[in-house]
Amino acid sequence: MPSVGRVTPGQTGDNPQLLPLLDQVNVRRDGPGRPRSRPGRVLADKAYSSPSTRRAMRARAIAFTSPETKDHAGHRLRRGSRGGRSPAFDAEIYKGRHVVERCFNRLKQFGALATRYTKRAAYYRSELTIAAIVLWLRESPDTA
Incomplete structure (x- = not known):
């Protein structure tokens, strides 16, 4: 995907x-x-x-x-x-934009994303993907 x-x-x-x-x-x-x-x-x-x-x-x-x-x-x-x-x-x-803004605020809780310490775009995109997966798993009702 x-x-x-x-x-x-x-x-x-x-x-x-x-x-x-x-x-x-x-x-x-x-x-x-x-x-x-x-x-x-x-x-x-x-x-x-x-x-x-x-x-x-x-x-x-x-x-x-x-x-x-x-x-x-x-x-x-x-x-x-x-x-x-x-x-x-x-x-x-x-x-309806509040949903997106809340998502950005949740992603900014990950320090590396908020400050962009990584220099390479591929690493930053990977960190963003991992953070999104973590947030998704936290919100998923199936995980217990």
Whole structure:
């Protein structure tokens, strides 16, 4: 099973990594058939709310939920009627992001992951995989 993830230098921004990451995604179907290569929806924080990201999501026919940043809203309002309308945002759907944020917070409890002492990306990815397995085993109701 191929892993989905991208390990980048710490100073690299998150937004440029979104589209290459989505190219790696395979969404398993409930029934028979090959996996879908496109998720139905992407929930993202404000770091991903740029107009170029929104255009890319529309071009891929992926529903995108992300709050608009104040500077983007201000720029849009300064342009007046040429600025367009504000992007759709559903706060109820956005609340589902807490699951991912909680997972990141749990992974940060592993000191080596939070500080990134390892220099090689393969070692860091291995540590991340081991930490995810440990968390999964802790939460699994079948283990006693």
